[in-house]
Amino acid sequence: xxxxNHVEKPEKFNGLNFKRWQQKMLFYLTTLNLTRFLxxxxxxxxVGESDVQALSAVDAxxxxxxxxxxxxxxxxxxxxxxxxxxxxxxKELWESLDRKYKLEDAGAxxxxxxxxxxxxxxxxxxxxxxxxxxxxxxxxxxxxxxxLRKSFQVAIVIEKxxxxxxxxxxxxxxxxxxxxxxxxxxxFRIEEDNKNSGKDLILPAAxxxxxx
Numbered sequence: 001x002x003x004x005n006h007v008e009k010p011e012k013f014n015g016l017n018f019k020r021w022q023q024k025m026l027f028y029l030t031t032l033n034l035t036r037f038l039x040x041x042x043x044x045x046x047v048g049e050s051d052v053q054a055l056s057a058v059d060a061x062x063x064x065x066x067x068x069x070x071x072x073x074x075x076x077x078x079x080x081x082x083x084x085x086x087x088x089x090x091k092e093l094w095e096s097l098d099r100k101y102k103l104e105d106a107g108a109x110x111x112x113x114x115x116x117x118x119x120x121x122x123x124x125x126x127x128x129x130x131x132x133x134x135x136x137x138x139x140x141x142x143x144x145x146x147x148l149r150k151s152f153q154v155a156i157v158i159e160k161x162x163x164x165x166x167x168x169x170x171x172x173x174x175x176x177x178x179x180x181x182x183x184x185x186x187x188f189r190i191e192e193d194n195k196n197s198g199k200d201l202i203l204p205a206a207x208x209x210x211x212x
Contacts, residue, residue, distance in 0.1 A: 014077040018101035019145070025075060029068060037061075037068040037090040065090050072097075109144050116141060123164040127188050131157065135181070154179050165191070 010024035029035045042065065043058050068090040073081060087093035116137055121130045138153055161169045168191050172179075179187075 010075050012075055012077045013080065013097075015080065015101070018097070018105055021075075022098070022101075025072065028075075029071060032067075032071065034064060034068040034071065034090075037065045038094045039091060041091065042089060069093055105144070109146065112137070112141050112144060113146075119160060121160050121162040121165075123162040127161070127165065127192055128185075131185065131188060134160065150180060151178055154181055154184055157181070157184060164195075 008024075010021060010028055013021040013025075026035065026038075029038070040061075043061050045054060045058060069088070072090065072093055073084065076084060084093055084096065087096060119134055119137065121127060121134075134157060138148065142148065158169055158172045172184075172187070
């Protein structure tokens with residue numbers, strides 16, 4: 001067991017990043033030896049049962065469940081505390097939070113994937129500004145636990161270049177050496193500077209198919 005006073009108390013949940021908060025909260029409750037109350041139903045006494053030991057066990061369970069419930073409640077933002085204060089059993093509270101926010105997390109992921117698929121670069125804006133926007137979107141996707149290989153990210157960015165960069169796109173797609181995102185940013189800057197100064201593309205059209 002990890003001493004409770006050595007365990008960082010989770011930040012209060014405000015409705016965002018539920019999975020991360022849930023994992024931290026679960027670990028915190030583990031150090032308090034209270035996680036079983038997230039899945040256990042309240043014990044019941046048989047009709048007419050008055051055994052002192054049985055009554056004591058029920059009282060002990062209720063006390064521990066009360067502690068578990070309030071540890072969770074006290075780690076909710078005030079705006080959510082009032083919403084969930086009606087749940088008197090830790091298991092019911094935990095399951096309600098899980099149902100609501102896991103569904104919302106799933107919806108957020110679908111929204112991010114939709115933005116990722118629909119993202120298109122336009123000739124009317126600088127490629128660098130659009131690349132920065134796309135990198136932010138990639139970061140959000142990875143923050144949601146949807147990992148993307150670096151090489152895949154580079155390939156996707158190349159595919160999303162605007163029509164005015166057709167020759168440059170072909171040049172990049174025919175490169176044999178694998179590029180990093182940092183390599184791509186450098187090449188984009190050079191190409192954009194060339195376009196702004198009226199120079200030809202980095203690679204003349206006649207040399208597009210030359211492999212590196």
